[in-house]
Amino acid sequence: MAEQYSSFSRGGTGWLLQRITAAFLIVVLAFHFFQLHFVNHAADVTFAGTQARMENVGYFLTMVLFLIAGAFHGLNGVYNALVNQGLEGTQKKVVLAVLSLAGIALIAQGIWVAVAMAGWT
Amino acid sequence: MSQSYNRGLIEDFGRWKEFSAGMWAWIFHKFTGWMLIGYLFTHIAVLSTAIGAAAGDPAAIQQETDVYTTTIQGLESLFIIRVLEVGLLAVAVFHILNGLRLLMVDLGIGLSAQDKSFYASLVLTGIITIASVPTFMDGVTI
Numbered sequence: 001m002a003e004q005y006s007s008f009s010r011g012g013t014g015w016l017l018q019r020i021t022a023a024f025l026i027v028v029l030a031f032h033f034f035q036l037h038f039v040n041h042a043a044d045v046t047f048a049g050t051q052a053r054m055e056n057v058g059y060f061l062t063m064v065l066f067l068i069a070g071a072f073h074g075l076n077g078v079y080n081a082l083v084n085q086g087l088e089g090t091q092k093k094v095v096l097a098v099l100s101l102a103g104i105a106l107i108a109q110g111i112w113v114a115v116a117m118a119g120w121t
Numbered sequence: 122m123s124q125s126y127n128r129g130l131i132e133d134f135g136r137w138k139e140f141s142a143g144m145w146a147w148i149f150h151k152f153t154g155w156m157l158i159g160y161l162f163t164h165i166a167v168l169s170t171a172i173g174a175a176a177g178d179p180a181a182i183q184q185e186t187d188v189y190t191t192t193i194q195g196l197e198s199l200f201i202i203r204v205l206e207v208g209l210l211a212v213a214v215f216h217i218l219n220g221l222r223l224l225m226v227d228l229g230i231g232l233s234a235q236d237k238s239f240y241a242s243l244v245l246t247g248i249i250t251i252a253s254v255p256t257f258m259d260g261v262t263i
Contacts, residue, residue, distance in 0.1 A: 019227070022220050029213060037253075042206070043197035043260055047174045047182045047189045067165075074158030081151050102162075110165045116175040117168075 014076055021073040028066045047117075054117040067110040075103045142236035146219055153216040160209060167192065200263045207257050211250040218242040 036042055040049065053059050079099050087095060115121055140148070174182060174189035181187040185194075196202045222238045225231055231238065 019224065022224070026217050026220070029217065033210070033213070037206075038256060041256075041259065043194060045190070045193045045197075046185050047171065047187050048185075050171065050189070051182075070161055074154065074161055077154045078158055081154070106162060106165060109169065113165060113168050113171050116172045119175060121172075121175050 014080065018073060018076055018080075021069040021076075024065070024069050025073055028062060028069070032066065050117050051119050054114060055119065060114060060118055064111055064114055067114075068107055071103045071106050071110075075099045142239045146222070146235075146239040146242070149215060150219050150223070153212045153219075156209075156212050157216060167196070198261065200261055203258050203261050207250060207254060210253055210257070211246055214249050215242060215246040218245055 035053075036045070054063070079096060082095055083092060168189075170189040170192045174187035177187055182190075185191075219239070219242045222235070222242055225238065226235055
């Protein structure tokens with residue numbers, strides 16, 4: 001029997017984007033962990049070292065995309081989990097608005113941080 | 122043709138004794154997801170010290186006494202932070218492995234083994250987490 005548990009209604013845009021961002025996040029998250037815990041030890045992180053990495057436009061863009069994909073994947077996941085929990089009507093709209101604003105704020109703050117790290121401020 | 126299946130209300134966590142492997146996988150995925158998005162907000166908050174460091178004295182950056190470097194190195198010198206990092210790795214690895222399993226389930230691949238792949242996700246998470254402990258605990262004491 002096909003037993004299936006998912007917080008997402010299949011076939012929707014949210015479902016598809018959740019899968020696309022998941023595939024991207026698997027690769028970049030693995031890279032991020034290796035880069036900052038195994039190649040460079042987290043305890044040895046310095047601003048100068050961070051800047052040397054972030055100045056590279058390819059690395060900068062990868063990290064910004066990583067942030068956008070992570071924020072979307074996480075907040076879309078939370079939203080769907082709450083909808084699955086039985087959220088509807090006005091509450092559903094308020095939660096969507098709050099999560100969207102939180103996501104926009106997180107991405108804006110993260111991009112500002114990345115620009116500061118790169119020394120472009 | 123897909124078959125419909127009445128899973129009951131999984132959200133009623135009081136039913137946990139009746140849960141099957143697939144339901145546990147779903148619940149673990151949800152909870153690890155909550156932790157990861159919570160961490161992302163915290164992570165960006167801590168990294169925001171880079172804004173202060175970039176605006177501050179360039180000599181401090183050279184001497185590694187800027188607010189970003191001292192905040193990160195200060196946190197990393199704490200034993201509890203290292204333990205939490207290992208926990209974060211475990212949570213992320215499980216979420217990734219189970220996410221790959223979910224992708225297989227979505228594509229209809231290996232549905233009959235979905236419970237075994239959940240157990241495999243747990244075992245692999247355990248192995249990867251234990252194997253990473255020496256690296257994560259390097260240079261810190263209680």
